[in-house]
Amino acid sequence: MGIILCESRTASHPLFLDELGVHLYTFEELCYVISEYPLLFMDDFVNEPLLEFIDTELGRQHLTDDIRKYRNEGATDDDTLCLILKDCDSYSNSEVLHYQGKLKAFRKLAPPEYLKRKADALFGLKRYGKAVTIYEKILAMTEENGSDAFRGAVYNNEGSAYANLFLLDHAYRAYDKAYGCLKDREILKRIYFLSLMEPILEMKERYQSMVEEDAGVDWDQEFEKVRMEVKQCGEITETDAFFERDPIKRKKLITEKIEKWKQDYRNML
Amino acid sequence: MKERIMGMDLSDLGTGVAFSDTDRTFRFPTVLGRDREEEKWFIGEDAYARALNGKGVITDKLLALTEKHGTATIGGIRYEASALLRQFLKEVISACIREAGGVSPTKIVLCIPSVSEWAVTELTDDLVTAGFRKEDTCIIERSESFIYYVMNQNRDVWNNQVGMFCLSDNSLTYFEMNTQRKGGKLCASAEKINLEEAFNLEILSSSSGARLADKILLSCAERIMKKKLFSAVMLTGRGFDRQDWATDFMKFICTRRKVFQDADLFARGACMRGMDFKADRSDRNFICICEGRLDTSVTVKLEKEEKELDFPIAGAGDVWYSSKCHICLIPVNASEIELTISPLDNRKKRIVRLPLSFLPKRPPKTTRVDFRARFTDNRTMVIELSDAGFGELFPATDAVMRQEVHLWE
Numbered sequence: 001m002g003i004i005l006c007e008s009r010t011a012s013h014p015l016f017l018d019e020l021g022v023h024l025y026t027f028e029e030l031c032y033v034i035s036e037y038p039l040l041f042m043d044d045f046v047n048e049p050l051l052e053f054i055d056t057e058l059g060r061q062h063l064t065d066d067i068r069k070y071r072n073e074g075a076t077d078d079d080t081l082c083l084i085l086k087d088c089d090s091y092s093n094s095e096v097l098h099y100q101g102k103l104k105a106f107r108k109l110a111p112p113e114y115l116k117r118k119a120d121a122l123f124g125l126k127r128y129g130k131a132v133t134i135y136e137k138i139l140a141m142t143e144e145n146g147s148d149a150f151r152g153a154v155y156n157n158e159g160s161a162y163a164n165l166f167l168l169d170h171a172y173r174a175y176d177k178a179y180g181c182l183k184d185r186e187i188l189k190r191i192y193f194l195s196l197m198e199p200i201l202e203m204k205e206r207y208q209s210m211v212e213e214d215a216g217v218d219w220d221q222e223f224e225k226v227r228m229e230v231k232q233c234g235e236i237t238e239t240d241a242f243f244e245r246d247p248i249k250r251k252k253l254i255t256e257k258i259e260k261w262k263q264d265y266r267n268m269l
Numbered sequence: 270m271k272e273r274i275m276g277m278d279l280s281d282l283g284t285g286v287a288f289s290d291t292d293r294t295f296r297f298p299t300v301l302g303r304d305r306e307e308e309k310w311f312i313g314e315d316a317y318a319r320a321l322n323g324k325g326v327i328t329d330k331l332l333a334l335t336e337k338h339g340t341a342t343i344g345g346i347r348y349e350a351s352a353l354l355r356q357f358l359k360e361v362i363s364a365c366i367r368e369a370g371g372v373s374p375t376k377i378v379l380c381i382p383s384v385s386e387w388a389v390t391e392l393t394d395d396l397v398t399a400g401f402r403k404e405d406t407c408i409i410e411r412s413e414s415f416i417y418y419v420m421n422q423n424r425d426v427w428n429n430q431v432g433m434f435c436l437s438d439n440s441l442t443y444f445e446m447n448t449q450r451k452g453g454k455l456c457a458s459a460e461k462i463n464l465e466e467a468f469n470l471e472i473l474s475s476s477s478g479a480r481l482a483d484k485i486l487l488s489c490a491e492r493i494m495k496k497k498l499f500s501a502v503m504l505t506g507r508g509f510d511r512q513d514w515a516t517d518f519m520k521f522i523c524t525r526r527k528v529f530q531d532a533d534l535f536a537r538g539a540c541m542r543g544m545d546f547k548a549d550r551s552d553r554n555f556i557c558i559c560e561g562r563l564d565t566s567v568t569v570k571l572e573k574e575e576k577e578l579d580f581p582i583a584g585a586g587d588v589w590y591s592s593k594c595h596i597c598l599i600p601v602n603a604s605e606i607e608l609t610i611s612p613l614d615n616r617k618k619r620i621v622r623l624p625l626s627f628l629p630k631r632p633p634k635t636t637r638v639d640f641r642a643r644f645t646d647n648r649t650m651v652i653e654l655s656d657a658g659f660g661e662l663f664p665a666t667d668a669v670m671r672q673e674v675h676l677w678e
Contacts, residue, residue, distance in 0.1 A: 006597035
């Protein structure tokens with residue numbers, strides 16, 4: 001493709017997307033999130049407030065007229081999403097067809113697998129709280145007849161989500177379950193790292209003996225290496241530099257940084 | 270009811286006014302005078318008379334003074350030059366309306382010797398202050414007025430080149446206009462040259478001075494018009510109010526072509542421009558190319574519905590000082606923006622590429638580029654590209670690139 005002329009209309013009342021924690025102001029932004037995160041917007045996204053936003057805020061009455069007409073004739077949410085993309089110059093017909101194919105493939109998945117993909121997508125966007133909610137839902141769904149491999153993978157991802165939320169005891173319990181299902185040494189390593197990060201979390205005796213057998217020293221070195229890397233990462237050195245500034249600037253920078261961290265953490269929940 | 274248009278030619282030496290509904294024209298020296306005792310204003314000869322009687326104080330060269338942001342002290346009060354120019358225009362407009370039957374014109378076209386963004390803004394404001402709506406005003410340069418004057422004559426006047434000499438005090442300007450068909454469209458273009466041989470009109474009062482002036486003009490005409498085919502020659506300016514002093518010059522220019530003399534040519538041309546302006550036919554059926562207008566079209570290559578298209582940034586014949594373009598673009602797997610510069614001569618068409626490497630690296634389709642184009646004169650376009658981000662998903666940065674694009678190579 002080449003250079004696309006942008007829609008000049010910018011919404012004065014943007015659309016807030018809880019899934020991403022952002023406001024959408026333009027038609028191109030709307031199309032981008034639809035195409036980039038199909039799993040997040042396949043269900044319940046096409047609704048009256050969205051059509052209202054497209055119509056009044058983005059000034060695309062022709063599109064909402066078409067959508068309403070086709071939906072009355074039986075068009076699905078997936079058809080509607082494709083119709084929206086087709087109306088945007090940034091997306092070629094082949095891209096819309098590819099997107100349509102992706103939606104079809106997702107729809108063919110079994111419900112727990114579909115939900116896992118969705119939760120993983122949220123995890124990838126650092127929306128750990130929302131991902132955990134879905135992982136819990138999947139585990140409840142598969143309690144009776146889920147395979148160990150699948151449930152183990154879900155527990156593992158749930159553990160990682162909890163760890164990112166600094167809920168280390170929850171993470172420990174999830175990894176414990178994951179190890180029970182998968183018997184994977186990578187999970188054991190994560191459990192060991194959790195115990196190093198939060199000594200209050202006592203490793204089960206059976207884990208201690210497994211770790212001591214052969215891997216303990218290597219993992220200690222790996223943990224130490226990661227810890228050193230984190231200490232030297234850009235954000236830490238940037239934050240350290242605040243303390244070299246004069247008190248007024250330092251206070252301002254620290255306030256801004258803390259506000260950002262708080263916002264990031266709120267988004268994770 | 271038939272609309273009335275006012276055409277005005279304003280220079281530092283003189284001001285001429287013509288109306289669309291009458292052949293009567295008005296001329297004033299560009300002089301503003303104020304009563305010594307009270308804030309009463311006078312213009313032209315009236316102002317001179319009062320100054321000679323000791324009843325008033327005058328100021329002149331109002332355009333130049335305004336351009337220099339100068340001031341003038343009259344009767345102990347310091348006035349900004351722009352305020353004096355505004356007052357002068359107001360007085361001229363009301364005096365001419367009064368003299369021409371009292372009917373106010375609905376539209377006005379003001380012609381000046383040279384246009385700039387500054388002059389257009391300032392003079393438009395002045396005309397708005399004088400009671401016109403902004404959309405009913407138009408500021409043009411003298412070449413444009415000349416083109417409209419000529420193009421409103423019969424075709425045999427302009428089927429070959431048309432020359433024009435404008436002789437005023439200490440200024441001799443030659444204008445040349447030609448018409449040609451480009452891509453099926455009729456283009457009328459004019460150029461002007463300020464000749465160094467200008468002289469003071471005072472020399473015409475003596476016979477030896479008149480002979481010298483005739484000789485100067487003849488040599489200019491021979492030099493400029495040699496080997497060219499002219500269908501008409503126009504004469505304007507105070508110097509040609511009478512031509513008995515220019516025997517040899519007149520003999521030369523009157524050979525095998527029509528010669529016209531009109532002291533109010535620029536005011537009438539402005540009025541004719543106003544007739545088109547009134548009819549919302551900005552260029553009638555021809556493209557007007559002159560100092561205040563572009564002779565080049567500029568387009569940017571875009572893609573719409575998977576097809577390439579040339580989006581117009583500015584067109585040949587557009588007024589350069591008001592030609593501005595602000596659009597928002599999304600590069601999709603594109604590393605540059607491609608502009609096509611198309612002069613009237615299609616063989617000189619060329620491509621200018623603006624690299625987008627200054628933009629931050631982002632996923633495809635998530636960078637909006639603010640594209641702004643403006644013109645600093647009729648041959649230079651300034652492009653500014655800036656990162657407009659992509660909403661809250663990818664906030665804008667201060668990445669920016671400015672590039673001057675020369676329309677003439």
